[in-house]
Amino acid sequence: MALVILVGLYSSRVVLNALGVEDYGIYNVAGSVVAMFAFLNGALGGSSSRFITIELGKGSENALSGLMRCFVTTKTIHGITALVIVIIAESIGLWLLYNKCEIPTERMNAALWVYQISVATAVLSITLVPFQALIIAHEHMAVYAYIGIIDAVLKLFICYLIQVSLIDKLIFYALMIFVVQFLLYLFNRMYCKLHFKECVAGYTFNKEYFKPILGFTGWNLLGSFSYMAITHAATVMISIFFGPTLVTARAISGQVKNHVINFIINFRTAVNPQILKRYASGEVESSKSLLFLSTNVSFYLMLVITLPLLFETELVLKLWLKIVPPYTVEFLRITLLEVLFIVYDVSFYMIFQATGRLKENALICPAMDIVAFAIVFVIYQIGGSVLSIAWALLMLTIVQGMIVKPWLAVCFHGYKWKEFISIFVRNGVVLFCSLIFPLPIVYFCGDTLFSSFLIVLTSVVSVLVLAYLFGFDKATQKSFNVIVTTFVNKIVRK
Template structure:
C-alpha cells in the first residue's frame, strides 16, 4: 500500500511539473522575442552580458542549493523535526553570508570590470550600471529564497512549485507589456521590474512556507557541525559541477580551434533542440528524486532498489520515445525550423541525444549517491571520467577525425560514467545489486532500443526524402518505441498496472467530460 501511495505521489508530481514546463516554455519563447523587439539588439545584449556576469556565481550557489535540498529531504525521511529546523535556520544564515560575499565581490571587482573591461557604448554605461545593480539584488533574493523553495520540493509540494513558476511566467508577460508601452529607459525599467517580481516571489514563498511547514520559522540557531557537513557536501558537489562546466566550455574551445565559429553555431543549435526534449525527462526525475532520498533515510532499502530500477528504466524509455523520431528526422526538423541547416548540426544532434539517453539512466543513481552523503570519491572518479572527453577529443581531432568526434567522445564518456556510478554505489545500502540492476535496466533498454529502431530505420532508408519520409518514419518511430517499451521493456506486472491505470484515466475522463 505504501509503495502504491509513493507511485501515485510521483505520478501526480510529474504531471504538475510537466504542466509547469509547458506553460513556462511557451511563455519563455514568446517573451524572449517580445523583449528583444522592445529593448532592441544593443540593450538586449547589454542585459544579457551584465546578467551573465552576475549569474557566474550560480556555480557556487547551485552547489549549496543542492546541499540544502539533500539534507532537508534526508531529515524528512528520518522524521527528525528538530534537525530539520536546524537545517533550515543554518542554511538561511549560510545563504545570507554568501549573499554578503557576492555583494562585496560584485560591487568591487564587478563594477571595475563593468567600467574598464566590458564593451558597452558610453551613452548606455549609466543604464548598464543600474541594470547591474538590479541584477545583483535579484540574484541575492533568489539565494535567500533557496531554503524556502527547497522545503517545498523536499515536502513534494510540486503543484505549489508549478503554480509559482506559472505565476512568475505571467508576471513576465505583464513585464513585457509594461516595457513595450514604457516611455522611460526600457533597459533600466526592465531590470527594475524583474527585481520587483523577485521580491514578490520571495514574499509569497515566505508566507506559504511559514504557514505550511513548521521548520520554516526562523530561529537563532547556527549548527557548526551541520554547517561543516553541508559545506563539505557542497564543496564536493562543486567539483562535479565544475567538471560539467569545464567539459562544456572545453568542448566549445576545441570546436572553435578546429572548426571555427560556424561549428560552434552548429553545436549550439543541436544543444537547443536537445534541451527542449530533455526538459520533459528532467521533470519526471525531479518528481521521484525526493522519494529516493527519503527511502534511503528511512532505511527502506528494498523499496529504494525497486525505485532505482524503475526510475532508470522509465527515464530512459521516456527520453527514447521522444528522441527516436528526432534522431531519424533531425535534418528535416532542423530544415523546417531554420531553413538552412548549418553543416554538422544533424550529427551533433544525434550524438547529443545518445549522451542524454546515457544521462537519463544515471540520474536516479546520482540521487541515491547524494542521499548517502559520501560523495568525495564519487565526484573525483566520475568527474574525472567525464573530463576524459577533452583529451580524447583533442587526440581524435589532431589525428584528422571530423569535428563531430567531440560529440561522440562526450557520449562515450557518459556511458563509461554509468558503470563507474554503479560500481561506486556498492556498499551504500544493503539491497543494492549491480547484477540485478544490469539485468533489469541495461538488458531491457538495449533490447528495446534495437527492436524499436528497426521499423523507422527501414522507413527512413527506403522512402525518398521529404514530407512522406518524415511522416512515416516519425509514425513508425513513435509506435514501435511505445510497443517495444510495453511488450519488451515492461514486466507482466508492469503491463497490467499500465493497463489498469489507463482504464482508470479513461473512465475518469468519461465521467467528467462525456455525458
Template sequence: MEESNKRIAKNTAYLYIRMLASMLVSLYTTRVVLQALGVSDYGIYNVVGGFVAMFGFFNSVLQSGTRRFITLHLGKGDLKLLRETFTTSMYTHTVISIVVLILAETIGLWFLNYKLVIPVDRLAAANIVYQFSIASTVLTIMQTPYIAVVTAHEKFDIYAYMSIFDVVMKLVIVFLLIYLPGDKLVLYAALTMGINLAGILIYRIYCHRKYSECVFSLKRNKGVFRSMLHFSAWTALGHLSSILSNHGQNIVLNLFFGTLLNAARGLSDTITWLVKQFIFSFMTAANPQLVKFHGAGNREGFTNLIFNISQYTLFLFSVIAIPVFLEIDFVLRIWLETVPQYTALFIKAVLLISLISFSNNMIDQGIVAIGRVKESCIYVTPIYLTVLPLSYLLFRLGLHPASCYAATALASLLGFFANLYLLSKHNAFPAMKYLRNIFLKNTLLSLVAFIPPFVVQRFMEESWLRLFIVCGLSLLSTIAIMYNFSLSQSAKTLVKNKLKSILAR
C-alpha cells in the same frame, strides 16, 4: 496512508502543471526572443548567463544541506531549532552571495572583457547583461532558505502558482521586447531580472506571512552549520563537475567559435531539456523506494527496482528521442525563422549522450541510497572534470565544434562504468547483467526501431506529410519493438499501471 497518497497525487499534479506550462511557453518565447535579439545577441546572452551561472557553484556547497536540515527539524517539531536553522542558513547564504559578487566583479569581469569572444560593438551591452545576471544570481542564492522552507512544508501548489506567474510574465516580456524601443539584448536582460526579483519578493512575503520559522535573528547555531556543511560537501563536488562540463564547454565554444555557436548550443539545450522533462517526471517517485529497500535489507527488491525503472526510462526515452532525432531539422525550420548553424547536430549529439546518462541514472541513485556518495565523488567526479580540458584540447587541434560532445560521451560512459563497479562492489549488484540486459540490449533495440522510419524518410521529400508519417511510424516501431523485446513482465506491468494512473488523473 490514504491521506499521504492523496497528498502525493496532488503534488504530482501540481508539478506536472508546472512542467507543461514551462515547456509550452519555452517553445514560444525562445522563437520570439531569437527573432528579436538575432543569432549573435542570443548567443551573447547564453554565454554571459552561463558564465555567471558557474559562480552559482558556491551556493551548492550548502544548498542540499539547507533543504535537508530545515525539513528534518520541521519533522521534529522544534520551533526554536527550526528558527536557528533558518537563521544560520540565511547567514551562510548571505556570505556566499558576497563571495560570488566579489569574484564576479573582479575575475569574472576581467574574463568577460578580455577573454570571451564578443563583437566589439556589443561589448558594452554584454557588460550590462553581465551585471543583470550577477544581480539575479546573488538574489537567487539568498533565496535558497525560503525555497527550502516551502519544500519542507510540501507546498508544491505554490510552485504551480509561481509557474503560472512566470509563464504570464515571460509572455509579457515577449510582447514588450517586440514593441519597446532600445537595445533588445539589454532590454531582455533587464526584464528577465525584473521577473526574478518579483518572484523572489513573492516567495519571501508568502513565507514570512505563512511560516513562523522565517524570522531572522542574530543567533546562529554552529552545530547546525557544521552538519549542513558536512552533508553538502561531497554533493557540491559533483555539482562542480556538472557546472564545468556544461557551462564550461559553452565558454570554450565561445573562445574558439564565437557567439553564433553559443546560440546553437543554447537552442539545443532548450530542446533537449524539454525531452528530458518527460523522463525525469517519471523517475523521481522511485528514489525513496530504493532507500526503503536498502534500509529493509531487501536486496532483491532493490535490484529489481533499478532494472525495472531503467528499462522503463529507456523505453520512454526511445519513444520520444527517435522522432526528434529524425525530424529535428525540419522542426527547427518550422519553429525558428533563423536556425543557427550546428543546432540540429548539437541536439542529436545530446540525445545520444542522454542514452548513456539515463542508463546511469538509477545506478547513481542506488549509490546514493546505500550511502556511498563520498566514494562515488572520489572516483566518478574526476572523470567528469576531464570534459572541459579535453574539449579545449580537441578544439586546439582544429576539430569540429561538435567534437566536445564526444568528450562528454566518453566521460559519461566511463562514469557509468565506474558507478556500476561501485554498486556491485558494495551491494552485490549484478553489473554485467545490467550492462548486457539494460544498456546494450536497449541500445541495440533502439537502433532496430530507428530503421523503419529512417528508410521511409529517405524516400520522401521534406514536408508536413513526411513529418507526420515519420513521427507516427517512429512511435509505432519504437513502442512495438521496445515493449515486446526490452521490457520485462514486471516492467510492462509498471508501464500499464503508470498509463492508467495518468489517464485517471
C-alpha cells in the same frame, strides 16, 4: 512539464529572432561567465533538499525542531554563498569578460549591463533554493508545477515585451529575466511561510547540521564544478576560438537540452523525496526498487522525446527558428543523444544522495570532466572541429552513467551488477527495436511533411508499445494494467 517545454522552446525562438544571432551569443557568453560561479548554487541546493527530506523521513518526535534548525542553517549557508559569488563575479568574472571573451567593441557596454544583471539574478536564485527545497521535501508537487508554469508564462510575456522595447533589447531581456526571478522568489518565500511551520526567519549556525551539510556540499561541489567547467566554460571557450555566431549554435542546442532535461528532472523531483524518505526510515529495498523503476520510466520518457527529434532535427529547427546558425543541426543531434543517456547519470546519483557517501563519485567524475575539457581545449588550439565539445560531453555521459556510477554503487553501496545490467538490457532492447519501424519511412518516403508526421507518430507509438512489452517486469506490467483499468472505469462511469 509539456507546457513548460513548448513555451520554453517557443520563447527561445522569439528571443533569438528579436536579439539576432550576435546579441543572442553575447547574452549566452555574459550569462555563462556568471553561471561558471553559480555552480555553488547547484551543490548547495542538492545538499539542502537532501537534508530536509531525510529529516522529514526520520519522523522523530522532535522532527519540527530539527527541521527548523536544518532550514535556518541552509538559509545561512546560501546567504554566505551568494556573497562569495558576488565577490568572485565582480573580480575574476569581470576580468574574463573584458579580456577573454570575443565581444564586438560596440556591444561591450551592453554585455557589461547584461553581466551585472545576471549576477543579481544568480544571487536571487541562490537565496531561493532553501524555500524550493522545502516545497519539494514536503512533496507539494502541484504548487511546484504551478510555479514552473508561471515562470514559463512570464517568460513568454517577455517575448512580446522585448519586441516593443524602447531601450536596448539585449539589456531589456536580461532585466526582465531578473524581474521574473524576483517574483518567483517572493512567491516561494510567501508560500513556505504560510504552509510550513519550520520556515522561520533569521540566520544562524547550528553545529548539528552545519558541518554535515558543509561536508556533503564539499563533495557535491566538486561534481557541480566539473559540470560547470565542461559546459558553461565551454561556451566561453567557443567564444574565444570561434566567435559569438557559433556560440549561438551551441546555445540553441543547449536551450533544447535544458528544456528536455528539465522534463526528466521534474519527473525525478516528484519521486526523489520518496527514495530518500524510504531509505531514511530503513526501507532500503523499497528505496532501491523505486530508484530502478523510476530510472526505467525516465529512460522511456526521454526516448519518446528524443527519438522523433533525432529523425526530424532539420525540420524542427526550420519550423522553430527563422534563423538557423551554422552547426546548429549537428550540435543538436549530438546533444539529443547526450540527454538520452544522462538519465542514468541523474538517476543513479540518488544512490549516493541517499547514503550520504559522495566522496568516490566526487573524485572520479570531476577528474574525467577536467581531463576531457583539457583535451577539447588542445583540439581547438590545433584547429579542430567546434563539435569536439559536444562529442566529449556525450562520451562522458555514457561512461559516467553506465560504468562509473554503477561500479561505485556495487563496491560501496550494496547494489549488484545484475540489477544495473537488467535495466540496461531492457532499455537497449526498447531503443534498438524502436529504430526498426521509423527507419524504412526515413529512407523510402522522401522529405515531405506527411513522411515527417509518419516518422514522429511511428517513433512515439513504437517506443510506448515496446516499453510496455519489453521494458518492465511482469509485476510492473500488472500494476500498470490496474492503473489503466481504474482510469478507464472512472471515465466510463462519468
